[in-house]
Amino acid sequence: MxxxxxxxxxxxxxxxxxxxxxxxxxxxxxxxxxxxxxxxxxxxxxxxxxxxxxxxxxxxxxxxxxxxxxxxxxxxxxxxxxxxxxxxxxxxxxxxxxxxxxxxxxxxxxxxxxxxxxxxxxxxxxxxxxxxxxxxxxxxxxVGFRPPAETLEVVGAFGVRELEPLLAQLREQPDEEGVRAAFTMLMTAPADRRRAVVDAVVAACAGRTEPAAGLASRLGERYPGDAGVVAALLLNHVxxxxxxxxxxxxxxxxxxxxxxxxxxxxxxxxxxxxxxxxxHIDLPELLRILDFTPRPAEILRADDEGRYATPADEFRLSRHVVTGGTEVTLDPAGPQILLCVEGAVAARGETGKVDLTPGRSAWAGAAEGPVTLAGDGVVFRATAGIG
Missing domain, CATH: 2.60.120.10 (Jelly Rolls)
Structure with a gap:
């Protein structure tokens, strides 16, 4: 440890x-x-x-x-x-x-x-x-392209004439290929046209109270004329x-x-x-690797063992709440990093003990064996996703 x-x-x-x-x-x-x-x-x-x-x-x-x-x-x-x-x-x-x-x-x-x-x-x-x-x-x-019907409802409410070709594409083809075509239309338009669309959207959002309008206003202020301001409105806002x-x-x-x-x-x-x-932006390569499948964002919550389930083999993340008088034992899991984000927690393994406070972390190698957490706090454990 x-x-x-x-x-x-x-x-x-x-x-x-x-x-x-x-x-x-x-x-x-x-x-x-x-x-x-x-x-x-x-x-x-x-x-x-x-x-x-x-x-x-x-x-x-x-x-x-x-x-x-x-x-x-x-x-x-x-x-x-x-x-x-x-x-x-x-x-x-x-x-x-x-x-x-x-x-x-x-x-x-x-x-x-x-x-x-x-x-x-x-x-x-x-x-x-x-x-x-x-x-x-x-x-x-x-995160990810949201369903076209939601984009049409949220963005259509702004009443921006310059967005009509993009919205028309989504109405005619409310699927993955329609999203691909709409995004490509926006991102590959001539620079002056992209700028005009962004400026029109930011102007239309001024003073509006919807979350999407507030987002566009903030992005437009920080990145004036950037097509990403409008592209952001095609994504799930979470x-x-x-x-x-x-x-x-x-x-x-x-x-x-x-x-x-x-x-x-x-x-x-x-x-x-x-x-x-x-x-640097390589738009052709980005368009080639993007997943344009429209779907709602999936919010993950820890399971009963504190783990966030993903298909990734490279990593696994879990969250452990430690309370006074109760120890938490982490089974051996290959290489691992323990990060405290709240309180004070002692982590003990076969090679010794370390004291963790917020922002402090420790390495436990594969040979460490079971690790026991004690104290009052919250610890994240990172390890490989295999096994």
């Missing part, structure tokens, strides 16, 4: 106060967007009291730290990354490829000689990147309560809008963006 020293990523959309408040430290005044826990080569967690990182520890003994089943499935690397994500402002509209798309895209860009560090590179590795976000506070997100979660599979167009949450994802850097960003 080893306490982790975790890096913070200062992305511009991040809250300057939420993660410092969780950690009980003074804000720096700069955005502190994500607290990373894991062995990602770009920002691996350190080991408290040791001059090495979690990446070093795993690289020195993959079988011992990850366990044979994990190494057989994913190779000698930790297959997941755990984060605390603090969104003060919206993240970009984005989606991630499936395994076959990621492998083919990575090989294609390698063959084309595109450097891994190039800003226009789409595929940094050959892996898929499914994600799960679990709310710690009220959490606002956009508000999670603390403890509720969303699973984001390959091809799901999404954006986190505001709030604090625990995110777990496959250890990949493959992102294809579609708007609400100044970063």
């Amino acid at each position: 080893q306490l982790l020293d975790n890096p913070i990523r200062p992305y511009a959309w991040g809250s300057p106060t939420a993660i410092p408040a969780m950690l009980g430290v003074k804000p720096t005044g700069e955005p502190q967007a994500e607290l990373w826990m894991g062995a990602h080569p770009g920002s691996p967690s350190g080991l408290v009291g040791k001059a090495q990182t979690l990446l070093d520890l795993i690289s020195a003994d993959p079988e011992g730290e990850l366990g044979s089943p994990c190494v057989r499935e994913f190779g000698p690397r930790l297959p997941f990354l755990l984060k605390v994500l603090a969104a003060e402002n919206p993240l970009s509209l984005q989606a991630h490829p499936d395994p076959a798309q990621a492998k083919a895209g990575f090989e294609r860009e390698n063959a084309d000689g595109i450097p891994l560090s190039a800003p226009h590179r789409n595929y940094k590795d050959g892996d898929a990147k499914p994600e799960l976000i679990c709310a710690l506070t009220d959490f606002e997100a956009l 508000r999670l309560a603390p403890g509720e979660a969303l699973y984001l599979p390959a091809g799901n167009l999404h954006a986190y809008v505001h709030g604090l949450g625990v995110e777990i994802l496959a250890n990949s850097d493959n992102v294809l963006r579609g708007g609400l960003t100044s970063k």
Whole structure:
């Protein structure tokens, strides 16, 4: 059992106060967007009291730290990354490829000689990147294309003439192909036409009280003229309560809008963006990998054992409430990271005990055996999804 020293990523959309408040430290005044826990080569967690990182520890003994089943499935690397994500402002509209798309895209860009560090590179590795976000506070997100009938009702109420071709497409073909055609029409229109549509929508939403109007107004103020402002209105607009979660599979167009949450994802850097960003957008590739199936968003809640069920093999997330006088025993589960988000909890395994407070986390390797939690608080456990 080893306490982790975790890096913070200062992305511009991040809250300057939420993660410092969780950690009980003074804000720096700069955005502190994500607290990373894991062995990602770009920002691996350190080991408290040791001059090495979690990446070093795993690289020195993959079988011992990850366990044979994990190494057989994913190779000698930790297959997941755990984060605390603090969104003060919206993240970009984005989606991630499936395994076959990621492998083919990575090989294609390698063959084309595109450097891994190039800003226009789409595929940094050959892996898929499914994600799960679990709310710690009220959490606002956009996730997947919503049913056309809902879009027609919500967006049609704005009475924007410039949107009529898009809405007509959804009326005529209220299915996956209609959504694909409407989204493609919007995103591939000439720049001046896209700008006119966005400006008209933002103007029509001024002073309106519907959630979609408020969303468009906020996005339009931050990203003037960006077609992602209108594209966002085609997506499910979700508000999670603390403890509720969303699973984001390959091809799901999404954006986190505001709030604090625990995110777990496959250890990949493959992102294809579609708007609400100044970063590279490869629209043809995005259109190729997107899942345009319209469906309501599915909000996940923990089962009786605290687990959030997903089909991902790379990770599994569970939430455990620990109360005084009652110990919680976690069965062996391969490599795992324990993150405290509330209260004070002691975690004890075969190799020793660590004390966890909000924002603090610990690594337990595959050989750790059962882990017992005691105290008063809430702990998330991240582990691989196999077995």
